[in-house]
Amino acid sequence: MIDFDKFELNNGLKVIVHQDTSTPIVAMNILYDVGSRDEDPDKTGFAHLFEHLMFGGSENIPKYDVPLENAGGENNAFTNNDITNYYLTIPKQNMELAFWLESDRMLQLAFSEKSLEVQRNVVIEEFKQSYLNQPYGDIWLLLRPLAYKLHPYQWTTIGKDISHIENATRKDVKAFYRKFYNPNNAILTVAGDIELKEIEKLAQKWFGSIESFPKHERNLPLEPKQLEQRHLRVKRNVPFDSIYKAYHMCKRTDEDYYTTDLISDILSNGNSSRLHSKLVKEKRLFSKINAYISGDIDNGLFIFTGKLVKGVSMEEAEEALNDEIENIKLHEINGIELEKVKNKIESTIEFSEVNVLDKAMNLAYFELISDADLINEEISIYNNVSKQNIIKVANEVFNNNNCSTLYYLAN
Amino acid sequence: MKGINRNIQPNINLVDRIDFNQPEISTLDNGIPVYQLQTGTQDIVKLEFIFEAGNWFEEKKLVAWFTNKMLKEGTRKYSAGQIAEKIDYYGAHLELTSDKDMAYVTLYTLNKHLSDVLPVVEEVLFHPTFPENELAIKIQNKKQEYIVNSEKVRNLARWKFNELIFGETHPYGRFINPDDYNAVYQDDLIDFHQHNYFVKDCKIIAAGKIRKDLLPILNNCFGTYSDQFERNTNNRNLIEPGNLHIVHFIKENALQSAIRIGKKLFNKKHPDFLKLNVLNTIIGGYFGSRLMTNIREDKGYTYGIGSAIVSMQHSGYFFIASEIGTEVTQNAIDEIYREIDVLQNEKVPESELNLVKNYMLGSFLRSIDGPFALSESFKGLVEYGLDFNYLKSFVNIVKQTNADEIQLLAQRYLDRNSLFELKVGS
Numbered sequence: 001m002i003d004f005d006k007f008e009l010n011n012g013l014k015v016i017v018h019q020d021t022s023t024p025i026v027a028m029n030i031l032y033d034v035g036s037r038d039e040d041p042d043k044t045g046f047a048h049l050f051e052h053l054m055f056g057g058s059e060n061i062p063k064y065d066v067p068l069e070n071a072g073g074e075n076n077a078f079t080n081n082d083i084t085n086y087y088l089t090i091p092k093q094n095m096e097l098a099f100w101l102e103s104d105r106m107l108q109l110a111f112s113e114k115s116l117e118v119q120r121n122v123v124i125e126e127f128k129q130s131y132l133n134q135p136y137g138d139i140w141l142l143l144r145p146l147a148y149k150l151h152p153y154q155w156t157t158i159g160k161d162i163s164h165i166e167n168a169t170r171k172d173v174k175a176f177y178r179k180f181y182n183p184n185n186a187i188l189t190v191a192g193d194i195e196l197k198e199i200e201k202l203a204q205k206w207f208g209s210i211e212s213f214p215k216h217e218r219n220l221p222l223e224p225k226q227l228e229q230r231h232l233r234v235k236r237n238v239p240f241d242s243i244y245k246a247y248h249m250c251k252r253t254d255e256d257y258y259t260t261d262l263i264s265d266i267l268s269n270g271n272s273s274r275l276h277s278k279l280v281k282e283k284r285l286f287s288k289i290n291a292y293i294s295g296d297i298d299n300g301l302f303i304f305t306g307k308l309v310k311g312v313s314m315e316e317a318e319e320a321l322n323d324e325i326e327n328i329k330l331h332e333i334n335g336i337e338l339e340k341v342k343n344k345i346e347s348t349i350e351f352s353e354v355n356v357l358d359k360a361m362n363l364a365y366f367e368l369i370s371d372a373d374l375i376n377e378e379i380s381i382y383n384n385v386s387k388q389n390i391i392k393v394a395n396e397v398f399n400n401n402n403c404s405t406l407y408y409l410a411n
Numbered sequence: 412m413k414g415i416n417r418n419i420q421p422n423i424n425l426v427d428r429i430d431f432n433q434p435e436i437s438t439l440d441n442g443i444p445v446y447q448l449q450t451g452t453q454d455i456v457k458l459e460f461i462f463e464a465g466n467w468f469e470e471k472k473l474v475a476w477f478t479n480k481m482l483k484e485g486t487r488k489y490s491a492g493q494i495a496e497k498i499d500y501y502g503a504h505l506e507l508t509s510d511k512d513m514a515y516v517t518l519y520t521l522n523k524h525l526s527d528v529l530p531v532v533e534e535v536l537f538h539p540t541f542p543e544n545e546l547a548i549k550i551q552n553k554k555q556e557y558i559v560n561s562e563k564v565r566n567l568a569r570w571k572f573n574e575l576i577f578g579e580t581h582p583y584g585r586f587i588n589p590d591d592y593n594a595v596y597q598d599d600l601i602d603f604h605q606h607n608y609f610v611k612d613c614k615i616i617a618a619g620k621i622r623k624d625l626l627p628i629l630n631n632c633f634g635t636y637s638d639q640f641e642r643n644t645n646n647r648n649l650i651e652p653g654n655l656h657i658v659h660f661i662k663e664n665a666l667q668s669a670i671r672i673g674k675k676l677f678n679k680k681h682p683d684f685l686k687l688n689v690l691n692t693i694i695g696g697y698f699g700s701r702l703m704t705n706i707r708e709d710k711g712y713t714y715g716i717g718s719a720i721v722s723m724q725h726s727g728y729f730f731i732a733s734e735i736g737t738e739v740t741q742n743a744i745d746e747i748y749r750e751i752d753v754l755q756n757e758k759v760p761e762s763e764l765n766l767v768k769n770y771m772l773g774s775f776l777r778s779i780d781g782p783f784a785l786s787e788s789f790k791g792l793v794e795y796g797l798d799f800n801y802l803k804s805f806v807n808i809v810k811q812t813n814a815d816e817i818q819l820l821a822q823r824y825l826d827r828n829s830l831f832e833l834k835v836g837s
Binding site: 022023024060069070071073074089090091093094104118121122125129132133135136209237239240269271273280281287288307309310339340343345346347348350351353354356 | 415417418420421422424425426430450451452454455491492495496498499500501502503520521548551552555556558559562563564664665666667697699708709710711712713714734735736765766767769770772773776777780782783
C-alpha cells in the first residue's frame, strides 16, 4: 500500500509525492512519455540516443553529473519501447539541487556538436557490446520484425540499424527534443522523508516557468491481427540451439493483462513452475526455459525462450513445449496452483515497496498508463482472476496463427 | 515564477552525520549468532545463513559451488520438487550462492509465512542428500550455461585475469574447463558438506521487520544442531603466478576486446585499504572518474569502464576493466596508463577530491539504507570479524584523506611494472 499526493502545474507537469520517513534518501523520478515506438521508421534509436544526450549539459549546467555527485547523489536512466525514464537518489537535505538539475535540462538542453559525436560513438559501442558481441545477443533484432509488421514495436530501442545512429544530425535531435521533452509530456515523482507543501513549492519554483508545447498526439499504426504462423530459422556462432516463440497479447491496461501475467507465472515462475519441472527436470529437453510477458503499453507479446540440451532435436523440444501450451488451454488449473501464483504476486508487490526509488518509479509509471491509484488496486485485480479467465485467455493468446517462432541454431 | 536565477546552484549540505542502527545480537542454543537489523517499512524478512564453505576449502574444482547449488535439490524429507513447491507456494525465495571464501543460503519471505518456510530451510541446510539424478541434471545444465558464458569476452577476461594474478593452482585463480563439470560426483558433495558446513562457523543475519518470536523460531529449527566432523586439512601446493605481465588471450571475431589491468593486493583489514578506496573511486569508481571522463565521455571508445578493489579472506586485488571497440583497444590501454601516470605525478585538485568524497559519502548512505542494502553491508563486515565501527572509520578516512596521500598511494601501489595487463579479443 503506497500513500501519495498528486497535483499538476499550470504547464501540465504532473507531480506525485510519496512520504517515507524511514530513509534519509530522497528519490526523484522523471518519466517522459516518449519511447522507441514514437520514432520515425527511418530514424530509429533516437529515443535512446537522446537519453544519452540528456547528460551532455543544459543551458545553465555544463555537466549534469558533477553537481549531483558533489551533493552525494547518483542517477541513471533507461529507455524502452514506451518511455524514457530518468531517476536519481540524493540525501534529503540536498533535494532542491535535484529540482534545479532536472528542470534545467527539461527547459533547455545544450546540444553541443561534441556531445552528439561522443554519444553517437558510445551508443555504437553499446550496440556492439549488448547485441552483436554477445552469444544470442541479436535475438530481438530478429524476433521483433517477425512479430510486428506495421507497429513501431517492430524495432528495438537500440535501433533498426546502426546507420540510423551514425547518420543522426544535430537538427534531428533538436527536433526530437522540442517534440517530446515538455512539461505536459512528463511525470515527476518524489519519494522520501518529505512533506507535500515543500514539494509543491519546489516544483512550482523550478518547473513552473517552463513553457508547455502542444502535446504530441500519438497516432501509431495498429498492428493488424496476425492470421498465420510465422517462422524464421537462423544459424549463428553459438554453442547450443535455442527456440523463441512470441504470441500477441493485449495492452497493458486491458483487464486480460492480469490473467495473462498469471499464466506466465503458472508456466515459468519459480522452480515448481510447469515448464521448469516438466521440460527441464523431468524430460531434460531444455537446460533453461522461460515464459514471460513483455509489459508493453500497446498490444504486447507473450514470449517463450528456451535453450535446448545438446543432442535434443528441435522437433522433439518444440513438440514438448507445445504440449505444455496445449495443456493450459485444455485443462483448468487446480486451486492450489492458482493460490500459489497469487501468493507470489502478493509477495512481489510487498517487495517492490522496500526501496524508495522503486516506489518513485512505479508511481510515475502507473500514472502514465492509467492513474497512480492503480498501484494499490492491482493486488485485488490479480486476486479476482478465476480459473475460467485463465482458460479463456490461454485459448485466445496461444493460437497457432498468433505465433511467431524463431529457431536460433548453432552452426 | 520569473524571479529564479537558474545560473545559481542551490545550496548543498555535505553528508555529515550518518546514523547506524547497531544490530541486536543474540545467540541460538548451539552458539550460532543471530544479528538482527530492524529496519524498513515492509513486513518482510531477509534471513541470510553464512558458512565458511567457499572455493578456498575445496580440493577438486567446482565441488564447493555444486555443494551449495545442490542443497535444495533433495533432502532427507523432501524431493527437489517438493522443496520448490513449498517455497514457491508461500511466495518466498531461497537463494543459494557461494564465492571464493563463503557459501550462503538466503531466504526472502513475508513475515506471515516465516514459520511455514523455515522447516524447509532446516532440511536444506542440515539434511541435503545430493540425489544423483538431480546432480546429473544440474551438471548438464550448468555446464551448458558455462559454455555460453565462456563465449563472452568480459567473462573470459575476469577468469583469465584471476588466473594471471593468483596463479593456476591457487583457489582464487583456478580456471574452470567444461570437462571439470563431468568430474563432480555425489560423494564429493556429501563429503564437502559434512566437512565444511559447520555450526561453529555459521552466522545468521536477519533484516527487515524482525518478529518478536524470531529467536525462538530460529532456535527451534537450527539451535539443536552440532558439528559431527572436523574440517579436512587441505594440502595446498600453491605455485606462485608467473612473470608474464602482459597477456593477449585470442577470441576470434570479437567486435570488442575485454581488458583487465591490475594486480594482487590485500583485504579490508589492511591499514591502507580504506584510503585506497578513495583513490579507486577517483580512478574508476563513479561516472565522473578519470577513466570514464577520458575513455568514454571524451573519446567514446567504450560503453563503460571502471575500477574496483576486491577484498577476500586471504588476499585481495585491484583491477580496471572495460569492453572496448577492437580498433581502439590499444589506444584505450595507452590512455589507462596515462591516467595512472597523471595520478602519480600530479596532485588531485581540491575540487575533484571534495567531489569524490561527497559522492562516496552519498554512496555510503545508500549502502546502509533499507533491509537489503544494510544486510549486505553488514555481511561484508561480520565475515571479517568486524562491526559497524569499521564503517565509522570508513567515514572518517574518506573525510580526512588528502591529495598528498592519494598521490603517495598511487606511487606505492600502481607502479606500472607491478601491474598485469590482460586483453581478450581478436
